[in-house]
Amino acid sequence: MLLSCAAAIWPLAARAQQSERVRRISVLFGQTSDEPEAQRRIAAFKQGLQQLGWIEGQNVRTDIRWGTSDQERMRRDAAELVALTPDVILAGGNNAVQALKRATRTVPIVFGSLIDPVGAGVVASLARPGGNITGFTGFEYATSAKWLQLLKELAPNVTRVAVFRESGNATGIGQWAAIQTGAPSLGVELSPINPAEASEIERAVTEFAKTPNGGLIVPVGGSSIRHSNLIIALAARHRLPTIYPFRFLVSGGGLMSYGPDSVEQHRLAAGYVDQILKGTKPSDLPVQAAIKYELAINLKTAKTLGLTVPLILQQRADEVIE
Helix, strand or coil: CHHHHHHHHHHHHHHHHHHCCCEEEEEEECCCCCCHHHHHHHHHHHHHHHHCCCCECCCEEEEEECCCCCHHHHHHHHHHHHHCCCCEEEEECHHHHHHHHHHCCCCCEEEEEECCCCCCCCCCCCCCCCCCEEEEECCCCHHHHHHHHHHHHHCCCCCEEEEECCCCCHHHHHHHHHHHHHHHHHCCEEEEECCCCHHHHHHHHHHHCCCCCEEEECCCCHHHHHCHHHHHHHHHHCCCCEEECCHHHHHCCCCEEEEECHHHHHHHHHHHHHHHHCCCCHHHCCCEECCCEEEEEEHHHHHHCCCCCCHHHHHHCCEEEC
């Protein structure tokens, strides 16, 4: 009797397991697949999903499209991902969010790290995003003024600063404006560099470095981050103290960085995706701002530039690379 009952129950359990719907998540990243930071972010996102019970190949399937500087290609990738009828989409970067926003008004979208989503027209407000999009903000514009302050603190002789400014988008304009507000009180003259092509960046930095007491600020932006290895090399060649927005650029040889832990933010984004998969609407999930900003300093790079990092600055740093 027990055996017959067990035999009857087993097929029902097996059928229930087989009938569990595999949920579909699309991912559109503004970065390319060969960028280590992009891989770290997507790995953190997948790890976050796994910790919440979403296992790739079992109850969830992930489709990823990687970034490109070709905006038309980005729009096509966004349209293709939407056509797959995913349950939710993770967007990495401003360009990815804007492309997806144009592609759908109904599929839920979660962004992992975005600057000024209200000003960019992505959400109605942080507390009540409305529509089908929500997520996590990475930077406030006030952070841009902090970059200039930290650069002067580490390299007080700097009186001229070139800023990599993407003037074609709201983020670039907002960051540039915030940096400008702090320049007069610090006695700094600012110059913009539009980071379009590698050859233009090299020419602009080389020209800027002909006059002494110069430094660089690399804000958040697709082009400047895409050419970050070149910028780090140029800063070393021309002995220009430089501050960056992401910690991984200091590990790669940059002098200093200040910004949020964007990898951790993508892990947190998995929590929002989990809630949406369980029925929560994006409009009911407030946009969350970064809680902690990290300061990283590369002492080896400072030494090659002839800079002595103040002890108080080292003590404030979250990471000091020797």
